Amino acid sequence: MTPQRLEQLTRLRQALHQIPEVSGAEEKTAAMVAGYLRDFAPDKLLTGLGGHGVAAVYNGLAAGPTVLIRCELDGLPIAELSDQPYRSRHEGRGHLCGHDGHMAMVAGLAAELAARRPARGRAVLLFQPAEETGKGATAVLADPAFAQIVPDYAFALHNLPGLAVGKVGLCSGAANCASRGMRIRLTGRTSHAAAPRDGISPAAAMAQLMTGLPDLGQGGDLDADYALVTLTHARLGEATFGIAPGLGEVWVTLRTVTDARMEQLVADATALARRACADHGLMLDIEFDDVFEACTNHPAAVQILQDACAEAGHPAQLGDLPQRWSEDFGQFARHAKSAMFWLGSGVTQPQLHNPDYDFPDAAIPVGTGIFLQTLRTLLG
Incomplete structure (x- = not known):
């Protein structure tokens, strides 16, 4: 040149x-x-x-x-x-x-x-x-x-x-690895902060997911079984002192070397979210974004x-x-x-x-x- x-x-x-x-x-x-x-x-x-x-x-x-x-x-x-x-x-x-x-x-x-x-x-x-x-x-x-x-x-x-x-x-x-963003939305019911038991808070389920999801994939060698789950964002309720929360979100990024391993990781993460919601009486909505094969x-x-x-x-x-x-x-x-x-x-x-x-x-x-x-x- x-x-x-x-x-x-x-x-x-x-x-x-x-x-x-x-x-x-x-x-x-x-x-x-x-x-x-x-x-x-x-x-x-x-x-x-x-x-x-x-x-x-x-x-x-x-x-x-x-x-x-x-x-x-x-x-x-x-x-x-x-x-x-x-x-x-x-x-x-x-x-x-x-x-x-x-x-x-x-x-x-x-x-x-x-x-x-x-x-x-x-x-x-x-x-x-x-x-x-x-x-x-x-x-x-x-x-x-x-x-x-x-x-x-x-x-x-x-x-x-x-x-x-x-x-x-x-x-x-x-x-390059496969990856996707997983957005987990947990819906319960708000209540007065003085009477939290009259509502359904997502807090306990969120705590369960924030520790359980990363355990599904902790990285390691870049082989066919490689899986990494990274917690990227979480939100619980509103920024207020008077309301016990009724809504929570957990965002994670799933990452694998192969598409087949990604399918399994998605299934495992979805099953974990469903169990957490069932345990705490919450409604569940899952969305995926930034999907890379x-x-x-x-x-x-x-x-x-x-x-x-x-x-x-x-x-x-x-x-x-x-x-x-x-x-x-x-x-x-x-x-x-x-x-x-x-x-x-x-x-x-x-x-x-x-x-x-x-x-x-x-x-x-x-x-x-x-x-x-x-x-x-x-x-x-």
Whole structure:
């Protein structure tokens, strides 16, 4: 990548960094991305895909496979701590997961593809909405327009704090854990605080759940039996001294390596909640949100990435452990041989979702170069 191209992509990344938008509300981000892509003459530009998704298509000169390179549009509802001139201008929101950097790397492919179309097949650059909630990939796949770009192969990356800038990690098989948020609502009956026995308080059941649910999954080795239940929020009654509570909520995140283990964990957690409500005469309502299926790398796609990393001068460090956090990229495995790799964002880089995280611009040419080599391997 030339210094001029890197400077252009750095400006794009920092411009995107200033306008973070949360999942499902990425209107300005999508418009900026689409405007940038139009300057590099894609054969087709799809917008509004699965919400605010954008896809640029570059056709090859002969028949061949469709290869999709995916990145994410959304930021986070977290206030950024930064004194950078390009810090977030949207109060209470920030690009604190590096999706601005991911977009810049994938956008960097547009100039290369415009200058030199693939020899065969099609390259699709997808900017996906709503990854952080786990809803974006599902919405993109359900959009009728997705039929125009169904891939044979799909690739993505995520930056990884703790790994040196430019270093690459890759694993075959399980790549990201399945997870889901479980919201348990307990309904009893309020009473005067002077006569609590005349009501039905959820307090005892909540205490039972707040200790019992984490016991269902305490983490451990990242194998097929791995399960982790994390208590994230609880609320009992109203903030008052005069009312004995009649309503309580417990929120937990369930996490497993496999989808099968998730099904069992959901069943166990649901059974525990039902027993607690039955024991204390409460009504129960359970909802699930932020649902992520397990993300699994296809061995053929992993081999392609491994070869591309070596050709690009950034050999991958192979391992067999998935990341504990989740990714909805696994949805694309329904249609394509897919794989995701990890790109180092710095040994001392703050963790993803930290308020002082900032994607390193030095990683842009590495990610773009690996993706470009992947396209060349498959499309010529």
